[in-house]
Amino acid sequence: MTLERELRRALRDLADEAGEAGERPGPAAAVLADTALAGAARRRVRAASATSVALATVAVAVVVFAALPGRSAGPVAQPAASAGPSSALGVDAVADGPVALSAYTVSADTPSGRVAYVRTEGQREFVRTDWAAAAVSPAGRAIAFLGREDPGYLLNLRNPDRQTTHVNLPGPASAPQWSRDGRRVLVTVYAATGQGGHGARTGFAVVDAASGAVRAVDAAGEPAGLSAAEQEFRWAGDGVVATDASHDLRFYDLDGVPTRAIASSGGLATTAADPVSPSGRLAATDTEGRDTVVDLATGAVVTTLPAGLGPCYGWYDDQHLIVATTSAGGTRFAVTSLDGRPGRVLATAPADLAGRFLFSPNAT
Amino acid sequence: MRAAEEAAFREFVAARSAALFRTAHLLTGDRHRAEDLVQNALLKTAARWRHIREPDAYVRRVMYREQVNVWRRRRILTEWSSAEVPDVSAADHSHDTDTRVVIRAAFDRLAPRQRAVLALRYFEDLPESRVADVLGVSIGTVRSTTHRALAKLRQIAPELELAGAEAGVGGVSR
DSSP, rough: OOHHOOOOOOOHHHTTTOTTTOOOOOHHHHHHHHHHHHHHHHHHHHHTTTTTHHHEEEEEEOOEEEOOTTTTTTTTOOOGGGGGGEEEOOGGGGGGGGGEEEEEEEESSSTTSSSEEEOOOOOOOOOEEEESSSEEETTSSEEEEOSSSSSSSEEEEEEOOOEEEEEEEEEEEEEEOOOSSSEEEEEEEHHHHHSOOOOOOEEEEEEETTTTEEEEEEOOOOTTTTOOGEEEEEOTTEEEEEEESOEEEEETTTSSSSEEEOOSSSOOTTTTTTOTTTTSEEEEEEEEEEEEEEETOOOOOEEEETTTTTTTTEEEETTTEEEEEEEOOOOOEEEEEETSSSSEEEEEETOOOOOOEEEOOOOO | OOHHHHHHHHHHHHHHHHHHHHHHHHHHHSSSHHHHHHHHHHHHHHHHHOSOOHHHHHHHHHHHHHHHHHHTTTTHHHHHHHHHHHHHHHHOOTTTHHHEEEEHHHHHSOOHHHHHHIIIIIIIIOOOHHEEEETOHHHHHHHHHHHHHHHHHHHHOOOHHHHHHHTTTOOOOO
């Protein structure tokens, strides 16, 4: 790890070269702002002359999106150009079964920088939304989603009848996750900041899907130094678990009372929406960039996946992970045994399709 | 843009431009190109200001992607010129070797996407999933790029690891 440590320090030094000691780096902020505002104004003039073309595009988009489910609360008409045609996974890209790909997000030119694609049970094709994050319930019929912003102050819950409830959260929150029984949704809550982004996590909130009741819990867990995805709370049986500043795993009950801690070098696998296995016995973790599995009873690393595999996207069942492998041909999400043997492919995606991929159990 | 929005934009620039400029300088290694990068990204941000809720994340995404694309266009030129960069690791074995100079030279010899990934991972301290998000590539790509970039750095500047091992934490930069 010496190289990484040196690199961190050296990159900070390089960035510091931007300004001599004590000097504010770069041109004066007022000059930058003036130039940007003037340039943006010129762009608007040019854009106005192209309005008739843009209107035609929107009209087409409205027709397409009007045919999609839940339009009033959900997908809003907008030209689909920003995410590109390759972002929509085709029917052939996804296999159905007990566990299937139900939602994914891709980069897009939106306030959050992402849009979510979802499909509910029985739907063969993914629908593009303008939501920043979405998760489909384990039974496959309900959706929890943020609006266009991530983090957002509002959690939206759409029930199987496509009625949407809007739930106010105690602070900016991200990444809704369903409990395995499909009754509750967990979000991580952050400190609000004035300008852009969000602060450190302050705790989590659990929302009852049927009533919309929110239970907000303050459990900061000293997250300093963690990056956004590492800060998120995840379900762990009847409670939750989060990675702390030393990358150890810290478990809490739903009142925010710490229940136990397990030493870890890399924390929970950030790509797995549900890093804890269905039985609650194992957790997918990250150890020095390799995917590992920790036995939660002993805290021991019981599996390290081969170097070419990963990252891990969660659990298929208690004996199998869902692991991605990317090659020039694309990314394959395969049911993978704990000794690293890939089996059935659950989904394939173009190699450059970025974002979160969420797998959830179907109703049986 | 309404007066209130314009004021908010100016406030954002005043608060964040120094940090943005640091990132831009790291990415470009050149004061003028760093200014251009920040200015262009702010222009795009101003044009969409009303719709942006996370301006800092937005402007960074623009900067990183723009830089990778610029690099992509300049690739042939870059590879040509980097072939002429003297082999830094062989040039100076004295204990006075400035780690910063070594890293700068080594960093400049990396491919565009490699530089961006290392900056996001080790300067911005983002996890792989967010790096993938910023650059608009898959996590698999981020992983393989990081791996290859670190391997290349080890190859170009083997003394980096030695320097760290001998001097311990905090003992190298002067």
